[in-house]
Amino acid sequence: MTDTAARTDTYTKFVRSAPGKLIAKQVGLPRPSTLPRRGDRPEPVLGPVVVLGDSAGAEQITRDLLGQGIDVRRRFDELRSVGSVVAVLDEISTPADLGRILLPLSGAMRSLAPGARVVTISRPARGEDPARDAARGGVEGFLRSLAHEMRGGATANGILVRDGVDLDAPGVTGALRFLLSARSAFVTGQFLTVSTADGSRTADLAKPLAGRTALVTGAARGIGAAIARTLAADGAQLVVLDVPGAGTELSRLANDLRAVPVQLDVTSDGAGDRLVAFLRERGLSLDIAVLNAGITRDKLFANMTPERWVPVLAVNISSQITLTQALIEAGDVLGDQPRVVSLASTSGIAGNRGQTNYAASKAGVIAFVGALAARLESIGGTANAVAPGFIETEMTAKMPALTREVARRLNSLQQGGLPVDVAEAIAFLASDEAGGLRGETLRVCGQNMVGK
Numbered sequence: 239m240t241d242t243a244a245r246t247d248t249y250t251k252f253v254r255s256a257p258g259k260l261i262a263k264q265v266g267l268p269r270p271s272t273l274p275r276r277g278d279r280p281e282p283v284l285g286p287v288v289v290l291g292d293s294a295g296a297e298q299i300t301r302d303l304l305g306q307g308i309d310v311r312r313r314f315d316e317l318r319s320v321g322s323v324v325a326v327l328d329e330i331s332t333p334a335d336l337g338r339i340l341l342p343l344s345g346a347m348r349s350l351a352p353g354a355r356v357v358t359i360s361r362p363a364r365g366e367d368p369a370r371d372a373a374r375g376g377v378e379g380f381l382r383s384l385a386h387e388m389r390g391g392a393t394a395n396g397i398l399v400r401d402g403v404d405l406d407a408p409g410v411t412g413a414l415r416f417l418l419s420a421r422s423a424f425v426t427g428q429f430l431t432v433s434t435a436d437g438s439r440t441a442d443l444a445k446p447l448a449g450r451t452a453l454v455t456g457a458a459r460g461i462g463a464a465i466a467r468t469l470a471a472d473g474a475q476l477v478v479l480d481v482p483g484a485g486t487e488l489s490r491l492a493n494d495l496r497a498v499p500v501q502l503d504v505t506s507d508g509a510g511d512r513l514v515a516f517l518r519e520r521g522l523s524l525d526i527a528v529l530n531a532g533i534t535r536d537k538l539f540a541n542m543t544p545e546r547w548v549p550v551l552a553v554n555i556s557s558q559i560t561l562t563q564a565l566i567e568a569g570d571v572l573g574d575q576p577r578v579v580s581l582a583s584t585s586g587i588a589g590n591r592g593q594t595n596y597a598a599s600k601a602g603v604i605a606f607v608g609a610l611a612a613r614l615e616s617i618g619g620t621a622n623a624v625a626p627g628f629i630e631t632e633m634t635a636k637m638p639a640l641t642r643e644v645a646r647r648l649n650s651l652q653q654g655g656l657p658v659d660v661a662e663a664i665a666f667l668a669s670d671e672a673g674g675l676r677g678e679t680l681r682v683c684g685q686n687m688v689g690k
């Protein structure tokens with residue numbers, strides 16, 4: 239589905255028409271806003287930016303943003319339209335500190351521009367100091383609630399920086415720029431944790447992945463195709479993989495992107511070794527591996543059969559284990575600081591009726607990247623996951639119409655995300671700057687209202 243089509247699904251088209259607008263307002267129906275995306279808002283940060291906070295860290299963040307040529311203020315003053323707000327809470331020590339830094343934002347909420355960004359920067363609780371941990375935990379409750387209150391396609395997210403990691407670490411700079419840009423259109427109510435100071439600053443913001451080689455599995459269509467297009471637009475050389483049955487679509491994509499196509503079923507015997515042999519033949523070494531191939535075979539568990547269970551586990555998780563094992567063990571087909579990014583799902587976090595098989599596989603992915611991150615650390619690599627919520631693809635087009643319509647609205651942004659939204663999050667996690675993010679699962683779900 240194209241950007242334009244998704245922005246105007248039938249319901250959205252109706253509530254944006256003159257009579258629809260009136261009815262929606264009177265009955266209190268959701269009225270989804272147009273989300274800013276890179277095509278319309280290419281600037282690296284949606285400014286002007288107001289930085290709140292009185293710590294040395296707040297000064298550091300201000301200097302960093304100013305150094306990137308961004309319009310940064312330390313107060314709201316007379317600003318009529320605020321593009322982004324960064325609340326720096328790295329030194330809070332009691333819950334009373336929260337209001338001191340955050341309450342100035344209350345009076346400015348109505349000055350936030352459409353598609354504005356609010357980002358908190360704080361440190362995760364450590365289980366040591368009750369008052370400090372209460373304050374740190376408080377940031378998470380505040381932010382997740384604020385995200386529910388944002389209007390006009392605006393988002394609110396947080397960065398958690400582990401103690402000992404300075405706020406000028408590449409992971410903090412990179413995560414902040416991602417969350418303050420249109421690239422994070424469908425990410426809201428989420429936290430990214432920067433665990434280490436690893437990674438390096440991006441020299442070329444227009445082509446952050448220049449010189450990198452990236453594999454994308456399941457690339458022929460849907461989210462996989464969008465990932466390949468986004469990584470290519472960011473400067474990467476692509477290896478695009480899909481099943482032989484999707485060969486025509488795969489060749490078309492490969493032609494468009496000047497990419498190398500590989501026809502391979504990731505669940506076939508020896509798939510990992512065949513991929514390694516293929517890469518060696520072509521003299522290719524992967525800096526990025528995006529494990530996106532995935533399938534659904536939904537059924538209530540009472541009606542579950544091995545035909546529905548086995549392939550879902552095989553494609554969605556077992557293939558990820560065997561492929562990464564083969565790539566690591568080969569020893570000569572991975573670059574210096576490889577980045578692995580896997581596709582999980584919000585179903586793997588909250589579970590979903592009819593998806594015991596799928597949720598088992600996706601919860602498996604979330605745990606898998608945690609363990610893989612530890613394994614890759616010794617070679618300077620990282621592993622992370624993204625968990626999409628409802629994304630407009632052929633996979634979700636197969637859902638019954640009413641279920642699909644409800645699923646689209648059950649998030650703070652009241653609409654389905656686009657494949658490119660997932661791709662943008664992956665491009666960030668695959669970047670040099672994201673070296674300090676390890677074993678994370680970033681939800682790209684518009685703050686889907688699912689709990690644990």
Ligand code: NAD
Pocket residue numbers: 455456457458459460461462479480481484502503504505530531532533553581582583584625626627628629630631632633634
């Ligand atoms: P899709 O069905 O449109 O595309 C999946 C691609 O994977 C297809 O091109 C398919 O041929 C390929 N594939 C399937 N089995 C394969 C195999 N054995 N070997 C190689 N390639 C194989 O799906 P999508 O909606 O683009 O989903 C992509 C990923 O995102 C999946 O992992 C999915 O679980 C995940 N996801 C999607 C959504 C959503 O709302 N669409 C939500 C959460 C997670």
